[in-house]
Amino acid sequence: MSTEQPYSYRGRELVEPDWTRLPGWRDVSATDWESAQWQRAHCVKNVRQLRDVLGDGIAERFFADLERDQAERATMSMLMPPQMVNTMIPGVAPDEPGATKALYDDPVRRYMLPVFSDRRGDWPSHPYATRDSLHEHDMWVAEGLTHRYPTKVLAELLSTCPQYCGHCTRMDLVGNSTPQVVKLRFGAKPADRYEQMIDYLKRTPGVRDVVVSGGDVANMPFKNLEAFVDRLLEIDNIRDVRLATKALMGLPQHWLQDDVRAGMERLATTARARGVQIAIHTHVNHANSVTPLVAKAARAMLDTGIRDVRNQGVLMQGVNADAHELLDLCFALTDGAGILPYYFYMCDMIPFSEHWRVSVDTAQRLQHAIMGYLPGFATPRIVCDVPFVGKRWVHQLADYDHEHGISYWTKNYRTSLEGDDLDALQRTYAYYDPLHTLPSTGQDWWRQQVGAEAAGDHAAAEQAARSSREAAHAQAAGA
Numbered sequence: 001m002s003t004e005q006p007y008s009y010r011g012r013e014l015v016e017p018d019w020t021r022l023p024g025w026r027d028v029s030a031t032d033w034e035s036a037q038w039q040r041a042h043c044v045k046n047v048r049q050l051r052d053v054l055g056d057g058i059a060e061r062f063f064a065d066l067e068r069d070q071a072e073r074a075t076m077s078m079l080m081p082p083q084m085v086n087t088m089i090p091g092v093a094p095d096e097p098g099a100t101k102a103l104y105d106d107p108v109r110r111y112m113l114p115v116f117s118d119r120r121g122d123w124p125s126h127p128y129a130t131r132d133s134l135h136e137h138d139m140w141v142a143e144g145l146t147h148r149y150p151t152k153v154l155a156e157l158l159s160t161c162p163q164y165c166g167h168c169t170r171m172d173l174v175g176n177s178t179p180q181v182v183k184l185r186f187g188a189k190p191a192d193r194y195e196q197m198i199d200y201l202k203r204t205p206g207v208r209d210v211v212v213s214g215g216d217v218a219n220m221p222f223k224n225l226e227a228f229v230d231r232l233l234e235i236d237n238i239r240d241v242r243l244a245t246k247a248l249m250g251l252p253q254h255w256l257q258d259d260v261r262a263g264m265e266r267l268a269t270t271a272r273a274r275g276v277q278i279a280i281h282t283h284v285n286h287a288n289s290v291t292p293l294v295a296k297a298a299r300a301m302l303d304t305g306i307r308d309v310r311n312q313g314v315l316m317q318g319v320n321a322d323a324h325e326l327l328d329l330c331f332a333l334t335d336g337a338g339i340l341p342y343y344f345y346m347c348d349m350i351p352f353s354e355h356w357r358v359s360v361d362t363a364q365r366l367q368h369a370i371m372g373y374l375p376g377f378a379t380p381r382i383v384c385d386v387p388f389v390g391k392r393w394v395h396q397l398a399d400y401d402h403e404h405g406i407s408y409w410t411k412n413y414r415t416s417l418e419g420d421d422l423d424a425l426q427r428t429y430a431y432y433d434p435l436h437t438l439p440s441t442g443q444d445w446w447r448q449q450v451g452a453e454a455a456g457d458h459a460a461a462e463q464a465a466r467s468s469r470e471a472a473h474a475q476a477a478g479a
């Protein structure tokens with residue numbers, strides 16, 4: 001037994017990896033690198049472009065693995081700004097011995113450029129995985145406006161981002177179609193959709209909080225974003241506005257542009273005068289992504305007078321599902337960049353995500369392991385986004401059937417789907433662990449359910465699920 005602390009804190013200086021180690025960007029100047037236009041024009045969008053950047057040092061089998069994934073598994077098309085590409089294998093030149101293995105093992109690569117061999121062969125998807133796993137579209141009150149919680153809405157202004165993450169929850173809508181997934185498209189024109197959203201918010205005084213999202217708001221011409229947020233700020237009941245942008249990390253150059261900074265300053269000034277809080281919510285999953293340029297962009301945003309910059313990461317196996325990785329990331333965010341660690345979401349049940357997902361049990365252990373190191377206000381909550389419920393802290397479950405990997409959750413509000421449902425608050429809602437984490441008896445049980453469903457016997461499958469749930473209840477009651 002060791003008496004050492006499980007985690008030892010050490011302040012770390014942020015580092016911008018040297019992009020000239022990558023053959024394709026050997027001659028790129030600092031001026032070009034720091035230009036948002038240059039970054040956008042040199043995004044990596046396909047295997048050929050990635051090969052051009054990384055050169056011949058990376059083994060061909062890696063590119064073949066990536067190509068196969070794009071054809072047979074990917075739910076998101078490839079899109080990575082140079083800023084993000086440069087945070088993979090930091091400090092390693094692609095022609096060094098071991099670079100291919102380092103690339104395979106790299107945490108940023110694992111979620112931004114998934115390869116076929118990353119995915120599970122036994123259970124690549126959970127049987128209940130769905131495209132819109134959180135049923136956000138079912139809760140649209142205007143096209144792209146999800147009203148799930150009583151006081152909050154999510155406004156999806158656009159369906160593109162400067163970077164596409166392999167695990168994107170909104171894979172149904174966001175990004176380009178892939179061979180596996182034909183993307184949904186908004187039907188109405190953006191201006192009409194925004195008008196309908198504003199109209200709904202004006203006539204719904206119970207809503208006080210708007211998450212302005214997409215996609216990523218960094219892909220909207222700033223004047224259009226500013227015009228929309230200005231209209232939100234005119235609505236008396238809106239007290240909180242959060243702008244969702246992973247690009248603060250993926251393309252910090254965007255947020256460092258003079259016109260964007262000036263525009264954010266105008267918005268922050270108006271918001272302050274009206275007593276409204278504006279914050280930026282970003283999405284960083286690993287400490288390697290927090291570079292000096294990211295810190296500079298976050299501080300530039302704080303300097304405009306907005307309330308806060310907060311991080312909502314996603315918990316993923318092979319990326320950050322480890323207490324040390326999570327704490328390293330949180331300290332890099334808060335010490336290095338002034339970004340508040342806020343949430344880690346469990347990876348949602350979209351198709352082909354099983355290799356990233358962890359069980360609720362693992363999430364609970366991770367939450368326990370990261371407590372006590374960060375200030376309380378900067379200790380992130382690990383949350384499970386339970387379909388038809390919403391975000392629940394991972395310790396909030398009502399029941400847990402470990403054998404079958406089914407957790408049961410309750411809620412204390414009605415979503416927009418249950419306005420007249422008397423039983424909504426008495427019901428329990430299920431969430432499912434990745435099947436490869438279950439004991440063999442649990443996996444066998446699921447194989448039978450999949451067989452029954454495949455044979456069209458939905459009633460039998462539903463009955464089996466119900467019996468399993470009742471057994472879990474009985475077990476919980478007897479415990």
Ligand code: SF4
Nearest residue numbers: 161164165168215246
């Ligand atoms: S930035 Fe957000 S919305 Fe865009 S692909 Fe990544 S997870 Fe999806």
